Amino acid sequence: MLIEQCRLEGEGPLAREEHYNFKEIETKWQQVWEERRSHRVENKSDRPNYYVLEMFPYPSGALHMGHIRNYSIGDVVARFKTMRGFNVLHPMGWDAFGMPAENAAIKHGTHPAEWTKQNIAKMRAQQKQLGTSYDWEREVATCLPDYYRWTEWMFLLMYKRGLAYKRKAPVNWCPSCQTVLANELVVEGGCWRCGSGVVKKELEQRFFKITDYADRLLEDLSLLGGWPERVRIMQEHWIGKSVGAEVTFSLPGQERGITVFTTRQDTLYGVTFMVLAAEHPLVLELVKGSDREAAVREFVEKCRRQHEMARPGEEADQEKEGLDLGVHCINPVNGEKVPIWVANYVLMGYGTGAVKGVPAHDQRDFEFARKYDLPVRVGGQPVGEVLDPDLMTEAVPAAGVLVNSGPFNGLESELAKDKIADYLEANGWGKRAVTYRLRDWLVSRQRYWGAPIPIDYCDSCGTVPVPEEDLPVMLPENIKFDPGVVSPLAQIPEFVNTTCPQCGGPARRETDTMDTFICSSWYYYRYTDPKNDQAPFSKEAVDSWLPVDQYIGGIEHAVLHLLYSRFFTKVLYDAGLVSNVEPFTNLLTQGMVIKDGAKMSKSKGNVVNPEEIFAKYGADTARLFILFAAPPDKDLDWSDQGVEGAWRFLNRVWRLVMGNKTVVSSPANEYSLLERADRDLRRKVHATIKKVSEDIEERFNFNTAIAAIMEMVNEIQRYLENDRQHRGVVREALETLLLLLAPFAPHITEELWYQIGHTDSIHRQSWPQWDDKALAQEEITIVVQVNGRLRDRLVVAAGSPPEEVERLALKLEKVQSQIEGKKVVKVINVPGKLLNIVAK
RNA sequence: GCCGAAGUGGCGGAAUUGGCAGACGCACUUGACUCAAAAUCAAGCGUGGUUUACCCCACGUGCCGGUUCGACCCCGGCCUUCGGCACCA
Structure with a gap:
């Protein structure tokens, strides 16, 4: 039963609230898609490859609206590109190492691994609830040994190439996190994570020589025409x-x-x-x-x-x-x-x-x-x-x-x-x-929950890198957390004491771990070959997908993750491991989610929990509102009433399609003997296909794409109020509506697609193509101005000669009264659009 | 201080190449349905003036000026807000 009828208190027999049962529909299709492995993608296919990627999240506990926005945008791109005929790689994973897990361990006594694992499970479930089209078989989590093994391998690569060195240097120290911070992580003099005032300390630390690549990182910004200019400028300034x-x-x-x-x-x-x-x-x-x-x-x-x-x-x-x-x-x-x-x-x-x-x-x-x-x-x-x-x-x-x-x-x-x-x-x-201005990248951290640095210290051999075949250096599991302890790994003798890989004598392990930005500097390569246990990835797999065609994430990474990833890519390129010199061809930096004039945050108390929105309206409504409320790169003002509007629209679509099921499922589909109203509707339908296609493809203006779909729905409804309805025209209009809406609201469109008689997923259909013939205007409205001010409109047959238009325009009453007593000096004619009569 | 972005109805926003300012949605108002409400459907909705009314007119995209037949859009000069960097030699 897909129509839910709620009886309210004190009602009469006709009183009822009718809305579509999003809960049942969304759960059903999420299950079906999973069972059918609908989102699985192979590295090779007869379709061209397209790689769309959203920045993977830190598993902090639950998705917030910023995540929902990020993934909704990415999912539209992925689904649209799929319908456009591409073989789309759309993966998801977890940036799973980091301080909060350790803090939770200190506070609640849960092991960081356990805490992280639970958070991932919860957030993955939320991802699925959102209806995103990820290939979960490619999921990565940076805290798992089969991933951090290769992060360690990356460190050795840097080491071998002379790009990882140790020196005593004045470094930024966060007294609260008890660890050092890279320059990029000091925000207005405070720690990027906890905000505590950062102090300078002289410490022996490890660095990556990113400065060796300063010139190339600067030069190659010119290759990034698909990036927002301001991100390029920020990097340019940062490199300085x-x-x-x-x-x-x-x-x-x-x-x-x-x-x-x-x-x-x-x-x-x-x-x-x-x-x-x-x-x-x-x-x-x-x-x-x-x-x-x-x-x-x-x-x-x-x-x-x-x-x-x-x-x-x-x-x-x-x-x-x-x-x-x-x-x-x-x-x-x-x-x-x-x-x-x-x-x-x-x-x-x-x-x-x-x-x-x-x-x-x-x-x-x-x-x-x-x-x-x-x-x-x-x-x-x-x-x-x-x-x-x-x-x-x-x-x-x-x-x-x-x-x-x-x-x-x-x-x-x-x-x-x-x-x-x-x-x-x-x-x-x-x-x-x-x-x-760019400094070398400080990569060592005095914390537990990170990838171990695969270096041993031997009294006779000195500094010895751990051999590749001995990777990963495993993080010990049994560890105690006490507040204020620096370098937890140094407290565990079983971890520290090892044998020298060179001479077999006693040696000590490095007890610092790696900055988590190292883990996230290469994850987009791992997605192409996530199960590889011989190498971080095969060149073949990487070459079939990279560079990432469309990367989507927050602007806050303008000089962090995005600069580090570019650096990693260039090192990997120099090592012959990848063929691309830049990792991300196109970058979309999404705006923040704002409520009551401020970014959503717990401290401001203006947080809207996605779970509540899912429960009340469903994922399709949440997605539609978020995509409709603002262009993706602008800040988005959260509005509970706006959500209500998106919900109403989807219900209108539901009633429209369900109310015309019989018309749509009928086979009649020829366009002979069309009347004026039929042709007008077809024109609107095809104009909408064109508009929505261009808005998604060229400009990422999902808000105007959705507005166009709404306009089309309004026009279909007006058409259906007419007595004479052409079955073929209605069918075309409603099917087009569902196809155009599918990337935005994947569940409801899938359900309705089956409801009108189809037997294959809407998400496997081809994106509709507009027909220029249907688009052709029969009559054109010419705007008539006198001295640049709008005075009247003139409806003429398409293709009327300019002289004819001019003659008619000059005869218009409103024009006559305006030019009375004046001399017509000039007439500007923009054919098919506008006529401006200049009179003095 | 330097760099960047943005200022459009009550609100979010639209106007893609210099050509109808305010699409679409929200809020609001009115009407239909209902005993009533909700939901739904329909109509209206920038400001001011004028009119019995239809209409018509003027003004209007942060401010001042310019270019143009025509400017939210281009140019010059400001103001405000937000973001980044910050004694970078």
């Missing part, structure tokens, strides 16, 4: 390439000098001081034994504290402070003595940690010079201006034409950059150089 020169200022009486990096070698003659970062190794050396040593030492300490306390955003606002070291270096281009200072505004982590001070042309140097009364010297005059160092109130970055610059006087600054770089190189004072 600066082209300039390194210049060495010599120290009198010493072999060594101070090297600075500059993008403005054209201002070298404007240097009046040298500034070192507090952490610069030369600072303390240069004052050693001098009367300033104590003061400098104190200042350096102060900077260090400032650095640790400050959130990066605040650093820019900090008052510039410095101290004269009382030592000089020599500016190579003019031999001048330059005083050396130490200051808090120079960063050790960028360039060489030393900066030449050119107050006339750099605002920071200017502020510093004014504060400490250091001289200002103009190195270039902007066009049409004469700078007086004594009168300047701010730096003037545009140098214009060089002055006070010896042999380079009179040169335009861009040209001077080149000439001076030549000059530096010719004299051995420096060289052209490129610097990046």
